[in-house]
Structure formats: C-alpha cells, structure tokens
C-alpha cells in the first residue's frame with residue numbers, strides 16, 4: 001500500500017518546506033526545463049527525500065529516473081507510448097499510471113502498476129484536460145475494477161474534499177494547487193497531514 005497523502009510540486013524548494021512537516025510520498029512534476037537543469041532538480045529532490053526518509057515520484061522523465069537511481073516514476077497514457085517499461089522495471093522503479101476511462105484503466109492494469117491514478121475527480125485549474133470532472137462515483141467504480149492495485153484520486157482535491165474521495169474508494173489523495181496557491185502552504189500541509197492520517 002502507498003501513503004494516503006501524495007502532494008505534487010514543481011520544484012525542490014517545495015520539498016524543503018513540505019518534508020520537515022512529515023510528508024512521506026511526493027511527486028516532482030517539472031515541465032519545460034532543459035535536460036541539464038532537469039537532471040539537477042531531480043537529483044536535488046531525490047537527495048532531499050532520502051534525507052527525510054520520504055519517497056519521491058519522478059513525473060514523466062523515465063530515463064532520468066533510471067539514471068538518477070530514483071525509486072518511483074509516474075507516467076501518463078501518452079508517456080506510455082514512448083517509455084521502455086522493461087527498462088523501467090529492470091531499474092527497480094515502482095510505477096504509477098494515469099487513467100481517465102475504462103480503456104486506459106485496462107491498459108494501465110496490463111502494465112502491472114504500483115498504483116493507478118484517476119482524474120480529474122473534480123475540475124482542476126492546473127492544466128487543460130479532455131475530461132472535466134469524473135465524480136466520486138467513478139472512484140467507487142474504479143475501486144471495483146482495480147484488482148487490488150492502490151487507487152489515487154487526483155484533480156480538484158482539497159482538504160474538505162479528501163474525506164469524500166476516501167469514502168468513495170480512493171486509497172490515496174494527490175493534490176497540487178490546494179497547497180501551492182494557498183496563502184499559507186505550511187498551515188495547509190498540516191491540515192492535509194491531519195485529514196489523511
């Protein structure tokens with residue numbers, strides 16, 4: 001099983017703020033950076049997480065995740081088109097996969113992931129998506145279909161909505177802007193840790 005709380009950040013500076021509070025499982029989702037900068041940021045995140053006994057998930061960049069000896073990788077459906085799953089597994093990486101509909105879920109489960117993420121459960125402002133809102137009832141359906149693979153709820157999560165996601169069947173809740181756009185991210189992180197304890 002994976003931890004119940006899974007924040008996502010775009011820079012290791014956020015890890016410096018979140019890890020001392022007790023965050024144990026976190027994703028670095030870094031877009032649009034040159035390769036050298038990306039490598040340095042991911043290595044920094046890896047070292048920070050190791051120093052705090054936390055697990056870091058690398059988003060997208062599977063070759064760097066292998067090169068840097070990271071522990072976890074998250075891939076979306078488009079990422080799966082080009083990723084070398086055999087090389088990822090041979091490197092000992094644990095793998096999380098995004099899903100949005102039942103075809104994608106079947107494809108994801110065939111890859112034997114360590115979790116599947118369903119999103120957006122609620123509308124998200126982070127990025128434009130083909131899907132508007134899956135709803136908590138989809139979490140309940142996914143839980144039945146997931147064959148025991150841990151289910152991560154993502155998209156529009158908030159401290160207030162997290163209990164609804166768990167009640168519907170999510171094993172873990174993943175979140176970006178409810179923390180990063182909050183006026184007091186540390187206080188919000190403490191609330192998250194409390195509600196996901």
Ligand SMILES: Cc1ncc(COP(=O)(O)OP(=O)(O)O)c(N)n1
Pocket residue numbers: 008027029059060074075076077078079096097098117118119127152154174
């Ligand atoms: C936990 C989690 N779930 C979903 C995503 C989205 O992945 P993807 O569809 O590849 O989109 P990008 O994040 O790469 O824009 C995620 N990163 N983490």
Ligand SMILES: Cc1ncsc1CCOP(=O)(O)O
Pocket residue numbers: 119120123124125126127154155156157174175176177178
């Ligand atoms: C990356 C991603 N994939 C599905 S929803 C989402 C964004 C989640 O961000 P937020 O928690 O701010 O809605």
Ligand SMILES: [Mg+2]
Pocket residue numbers: 059060074075076079
């Ligand atoms: Mg991706």
